[in-house]
Amino acid sequence: MYGKISARPLFGSQQPLFNPNGRCLSLWLAGHAAIGLGWAVVFAVIGWWGVxxxxxxxxxxxxxxxGLIRRGHLTFGLLAAQAALMLIAIxxxxxxxxxxxxxPRVSxxxxxxxxxxxxxxxxxENSRIQLALIGLCLLAFVVLASAPLASPYVLTMPDTLRVGGxxxxxxxxxxxxxxxxxAMQAEFVRxxxxSRDLMAALWNDEFQLVFQPQVDLARATxxxxxxLRWNSPQRGTVSPIEFIPQAEKLxxxxxxxxxxxxxxxxxxxxxxxxxxxxxxxxxxxxxxSQLMHADFENFVRDTLVKTRANPRQLILELTESILVTDMELVIARLHRLRALGITISLDDFGTGFSSLSYLRRLPIQQIKIDRGFVQDAASTSQSTSLVKNVIRIGHDLDHDVLAEGVETMEQHTLLAQAGCTQFQGYLYGRPMALADFEHRVENEPRPAAQA
Incomplete structure (x- = not known):
């Protein structure tokens, strides 16, 4: 069995512990602000304005x-915090x-x-920069704790103040x-x-598929x-942004x-x-990683046989991250999947590593325009031109082009005029249960050929 859940994270891998309201981060920032404010008052009283x-x-x-974290720059904000405060402490x-x-020294x-x-x-988020900062902090701690180092520009304070400080x-x-x-221990327990709830979710049948409609120019489905959705008895509906990263780690x-x-x-x-x-x-x-698994092709083939599904109705969406793996192996594997009748789609086109040379070699039949492009399409002439060029590239390569994240008629009209023929987004329907999706299709007017 293989896995990438088709669920959309909202932003990066931000987890509850690290958002601006997280206990550890809030405690840490509040504590350091209190330290700075407290000593600022003390040194202002004695007139040490440099301090x-x-x-x-x-x-x-x-x-x-x-402020950085509030604006979504979580990783940079945390790294900058550590670097700046480490320098101040030293x-x-x-x-x-x-x-x-x-x-004695205590700072x-x-x-x-x-x-x-x-x-x-x-x-x-595993990061070499983060590891380096941790190492520097610990090294500086050992040096300052073990050696009576001092700068040539030492500011001498009265012993009474030093002892109290x-x-x-x-x-x-x-x-x-x-x-x-x-707080760390509490977070580890959480x-x-x-993790235990997530491991049990699969066996307890707590996952559910929902279906977001895809439509044509006439807005027919x-x-x-x-x-994917996780309906946990203990936690309620859990956001994919929370459980997918943890599922990957486990x-x-x-x-x-x-x-x-x-x-x-x-x-x-x-x-x-x-x-x-x-x-x-x-x-x-x-x-x-799923595509590169040695048994993936066999699993897909066996699943199609077991379920008796029509492979021509199945679309496998791949992200552009496949282009940083073994390209020759990827191309060969996709050709074999394509030979089964499966359609191959390149998801979030334009946000990753794709190049025209790779697109020509990959046996894909559909590209999906990233929702970021779609939502910006009508904002500036430059954005409009960019979307039009992406659609043109898709057609030049003889691929179907589907725009996802369409939310307004203005976006739909612009995309349609640019040559896009397939659409997905809240304008046409939110993700819904299977019964609701089938009810929607049953109640749509059908062309004479299908009637």
């Missing part, structure tokens, strides 16, 4: 990071918090907090670190429960795309994807028994 500026920089960093350790006989404790945030971010920083940093560890996409393809083929087989439905196609997404 006040440094504390204000801490606060500004936290606000800037929050400067404070070398200039303000130099160890003396009465007051380096904050480097452990920064490393903890880095670890959480690495769990969300040492206790305050140590208590505050330790408290924040303990709270972060507690993920563990989520010509097929649908199969989309290795469940193989089984789940096989379930989707098999269910889709059974649906096609049922449609084939009803004259009014025989013209309908069904699109199912296939990931690069």
């Amino acid at each position: 006040v500026a440094l504390d204000i920089a801490i606060i500004a960093t936290g606000l800037a990071i929050y 400067i404070m350790g070398l200039v303000l918090n130099v160890p003396t006989a009465d007051a 380096h404790l904050y480097l452990l907090l920064i490393a903890a945030l880095g670890y959480l971010n690495y769990q969300r 040492t206790w305050a920083n140590a208590i505050f940093a330790t408290t924040l670190l303990a709270a972060s560890v507690h 993920k563990d429960r989520f 010509i097929g649908a795309e199969a989309l 290795g469940l996409m193989i089984a789940i994807g096989g379930w989707v393809l098999e269910k889709g083929c059974y649906t096609l087989a049922q449609w084939g028994k009803i004259p009014q439905f025989r013209h309908l196609t069904l699109s199912v997404n296939v990931s690069a």
Whole structure:
């Protein structure tokens, strides 16, 4: 069994822990802002305005990071946060918090907090840059904790202030670190429960296929795309953006994807028994890793035989990420799938790695214009021209062109005038249960040839 669920993530791989309202991130940002504000007040009272500026920089960093994350730049925001705050912690350790006989250095404790945030971010998205930042934080912590290093520009503070600051920083940093560890543990428990629920979902039949209509120029239904939903008894309806990344990490996409393809083929087989439905196609997404699985072709072939579905009504949608794998193997495998009668579609065209040379070699029959292009199509003349060129390229290569994400009549009209003949989006219908989709088709006026 194989797997890429045809469900659309809203944005990247952002997970609840890391959105602006996530417990760990909110705690971390609030804590550092409080540190900066507290010490800014102390140093303003004694007139150390240079240090006040440094504390204000801490606060500004936290606000800037929050703003970046609110605008969707999560990965960059978190990396920038760690880099900036690591630099501030090191400067404070070398200039303000130099160890003396009465007051040891404690500012380096904050480097452990920064490393903890880095670890959480690495769990969300594996990144060499993130690993490097974690390593630098830990290295700086070890160096500052082990050696009495100091800058030539040390700002000497009264011992009474140093001793009080040492206790305050140590208590505050330790408290924040303990709270972060507690939040991390709670998140690990949540993920563990989520993973166990997800593993049980397949065997408990908690997944459901819904169908989003695809239409022609006359807005008659010509097929649908199969989309996955998880109806959890404990969690309610779970967004694909939450469970698909976790399923991939757990290795469940193989089984789940096989379930989707098999269910889709059974649906096609049922449609084939009803004259009014025989013209309908069904699109199912296939990931690069799924396509490259050694047994994928055999599974598709066996599923078609077992379900007695018409392969000519099945469309396998591939993302452009297939073009960064072994191209010769991909082309050979797609040709063999095509020989079964299956239609091959290139999904989200224009957002990935495609080139005209690859498009000419791939045995695809359909390209789907990315929803981002469609939604921007009417915004500027440049966007309109871009969409027209994409449609022209598709026709020049003798491919059907389907625009997805169509939401307004203005978009539909523009795409139709540009030569697009197939459409999908909220304008024509939201994803719906199988019974609702079939009811829709049954109640559509039929051309005389189908009547």
